[in-house]
Amino acid sequence: MLTKRIIACLDVDGGRVVKGVQFENLRDAGDPAELAKAHSESGADEIVLLDISAAHERRATLLETVRRAARQLFIPFTVGGGIRTLEDAAAVFSAGADKISINSAALADPAVITRIAERFGSQAVVVAIDAKRLLGTSHWEAYTHGGRTPAGREATAWAREAESRGAGEILLTSMDCDGTGAGFDCELTGCVADSVRIPVIASGGAGGAQHFVEVFSEGHADAALAASIFHYGFSRITDLKQQLGAQGIPVRWPC
Amino acid sequence: MIAIVDYGAGNLVSVKKALNWLGQDCAITSAPGEVTKAAKIVLPGVGHFASTAALARLGLQDAIVDAIGRGIPFLGICVGMQWMFERSQESPGTCGLGLLNGECERFPAGVKSPHVGWNQLEVDSSSRLLQGVPSSSFVYFTHSYRAPLAESTVACCEYGGRFSAAVERDYLFGVQFHPEKSGAIGLKILGNFCAL
Numbered sequence: 291m292l293t294k295r296i297i298a299c300l301d302v303d304g305g306r307v308v309k310g311v312q313f314e315n316l317r318d319a320g321d322p323a324e325l326a327k328a329h330s331e332s333g334a335d336e337i338v339l340l341d342i343s344a345a346h347e348r349r350a351t352l353l354e355t356v357r358r359a360a361r362q363l364f365i366p367f368t369v370g371g372g373i374r375t376l377e378d379a380a381a382v383f384s385a386g387a388d389k390i391s392i393n394s395a396a397l398a399d400p401a402v403i404t405r406i407a408e409r410f411g412s413q414a415v416v417v418a419i420d421a422k423r424l425l426g427t428s429h430w431e432a433y434t435h436g437g438r439t440p441a442g443r444e445a446t447a448w449a450r451e452a453e454s455r456g457a458g459e460i461l462l463t464s465m466d467c468d469g470t471g472a473g474f475d476c477e478l479t480g481c482v483a484d485s486v487r488i489p490v491i492a493s494g495g496a497g498g499a500q501h502f503v504e505v506f507s508e509g510h511a512d513a514a515l516a517a518s519i520f521h522y523g524f525s526r527i528t529d530l531k532q533q534l535g536a537q538g539i540p541v542r543w544p545c
Numbered sequence: 546m547i548a549i550v551d552y553g554a555g556n557l558v559s560v561k562k563a564l565n566w567l568g569q570d571c572a573i574t575s576a577p578g579e580v581t582k583a584a585k586i587v588l589p590g591v592g593h594f595a596s597t598a599a600l601a602r603l604g605l606q607d608a609i610v611d612a613i614g615r616g617i618p619f620l621g622i623c624v625g626m627q628w629m630f631e632r633s634q635e636s637p638g639t640c641g642l643g644l645l646n647g648e649c650e651r652f653p654a655g656v657k658s659p660h661v662g663w664n665q666l667e668v669d670s671s672s673r674l675l676q677g678v679p680s681s682s683f684v685y686f687t688h689s690y691r692a693p694l695a696e697s698t699v700a701c702c703e704y705g706g707r708f709s710a711a712v713e714r715d716y717l718f719g720v721q722f723h724p725e726k727s728g729a730i731g732l733k734i735l736g737n738f739c740a741l
Contacts, residue, residue: 292664292704293683330728335663364563366685366726383556388726411555411592413659413687458687459661489661514664542663542683545728 293317293505295513295542296527297336297491298329300359302371303343305351309519323358329520330365333527333545337363338391338515341371342436353385360386368416370461376405383410391461393418394434397441397448400455407456415459416491417452421445421478422465430464430478437465445478446485453486459492461515467495471519474501479509481488491515501532506539547571547739548583550609550625552599557592560622563725563732565637569739577608585738586612590624594649594690595636597628610642618716618741620674626691626712626719635690645712645719647693659689664702664722666710672699674718674737675711682730684710684722692721716741 296301300307306320316414318324326337337358341352356369369382370391370514378389396417407415421430430445440456441448449460460481464475483490489512492505496516505511520527531543547564549557553574554573564571564587571587580586586609590597596661600606613619623628630641633649641649652658663683671732678700691708694701702721712719718738724731 292660292662330601360558360562362566364566364726364732365728366687384558386558386562388556388559411554413591413661414556458659487657488659489657512657543664545683 291540293335293542294511294534295335295491296333296502296530296541297338297513297515298334298514298527299338299340299517300325300494301517302339302341302355303356308342318396322355323362325521326359326367327362328499329527332365333531333543334365334520335545336366336368336513337540338370340391341369343371344543353381356382356385356387369493370418371417375402376409379406379410389414389416389458391416391418393420396452397432397434397443399470400451403452403455407458412456412458415457416461417449417457417459418461418463419445419449419452419482420463420465423475423478428477428481430481433465446481449482449490453488457488459488460486462490462492464494468493469518470495471497473497474505474509474514476504476509479505479511480489483510483512489513499530502530502534503537503539506534546583547585547587548580549573550580550586550588550600550605551575552603552605554593554596554599554624555587555589559723559725560587560589563735564739567732567739568734575603575605577604580605580608581612583612583617585618585741586620586739588619588621588625588628588728590622590626590628592624593635594624594627594633594637597624597641599627606642613644613717616716618738619718620738621719622725623688623721623723626721627690629712629717629719630692632694633690635720644717645692645695645697645714647695649692651690653705659687660691660704661687663733665703666700666702669699672711672713673741674713674720675700676733676737677733678730684724684727684730686710686722688721692719713729
């Protein structure tokens with residue numbers, strides 16, 4: 291049976307993972323390569339590395355970080371942050387990424403989705419959507435530039451367009467829930483997941499195993515991503531998967 | 546030397562990285578002469594079935610057919626495996642190699658497509674490629690079309706119906722999933738191929 295994916299996200303600034311970590315036996319808890327490997331060994335189905343560095347200092351370190359992280363990683367590896375062109379994407383792929391994630395650049399020029407998909411395949415193109423609920427409605431607006439700038443696009447409509455332009459997956463972050471630990475936005479996730487045929491990765495709000503159960507069952511998510519919940523050791527991926535399995539969610543376990 | 550055939554479709558770095566990890570001497574190449582000299586051939590592939598048309602154009606198809614005829618082990622991955630069949634609904638105008646009978650087909654409307662993620666194998670224990678890989682093992686898939694069950698099927702997978710996840714005949718092997726992205730099990734499968 292196709293399983294629900296649990297994705298560990300590493301937020302990287304200047305070549306270092308910026309959220310705290312509680313892995314045992316790590317020489318360096320801020321090293322993306324070591325953390326990616328540790329997450330993979332503890333049962334993560336996929337690794338996402340998001341570069342949150344300021345644009346001007348980004349290129350020099352990102353590719354080297356990707357190269358080092360990819361070397362010992364034999365599960366799918368997605369890299370996002372500041373990828374604007376086909377050339378940017380190509381450099382990240384040749385450093386060892388399997389997929390790239392694009393957000394602001396895709397909203398500014400949706401044709402870039404098609405250009406990357408035609409060269410590297412749709413499976414390699416993840417369109418990330420940061421969505422914020424329009425107050426009191428069941429509509430969400432897409433934001434760019436790390437959630438600072440409203441894009442004037444309704445999130446569900448944008449997801450459909452991204453799909454039609456060649457996106458292989460949608461990485462959907464609820465800005466309302468992100469960082470709260472109070473659970474994913476299942477309504478948002480369900481709206482988007484039900485309106486596209488490509489997989490939707492839910493992100494933002496994970497605080498415990500029950501939140502994952504909810505976003506998979508009520509939110510129809512195909513995968514769920516979290517960062518701090520894994521880094522701070524609230525929930526080892528191993529334990530999380532066992533709990534999900536016990537509640538009837540199909541997961542890759544043992545792996 | 547293992548030749549990883551580059552025909553301009555997708556990203557071959559992951560396959561090379563995994564083979565290097567296994568201590569194998571391998572090279573990404575689009576030169577028919579290199580393919581002819583190779584001890585083993587890996588044909589990766591992501592993206593569209595139509596992209597395999599480049600194999601004939603670049604002279605790679607002849608080199609591959611010749612090598613297969615000489616008993617050189619060949620492994621097709623994803624679209625590389627689909628190309629071993631006669632054709633695909635994805636690109637009706639593009640001919641496959643036709644070494645295996647059948648047509649690759651779309652997933653039925655009832656399931657999400659592409660089929661992305663970790664799914665389980667039902668393994669024929671006589672397979673050499675999948676030696677030591679137990680049934681129910683998880684591997685990573687990402688594809689929108691699938692190969693039918695065939696005489697050469699040695700592993701199948703269930704997603705909107707059963708399909709060929711791995712095929713094997715003599716020294717001809719194909720996997721629909723990505724062994725280079727399937728963790729320890731995937732490395733085991735690549736290791737089996739390298740050890741042939």
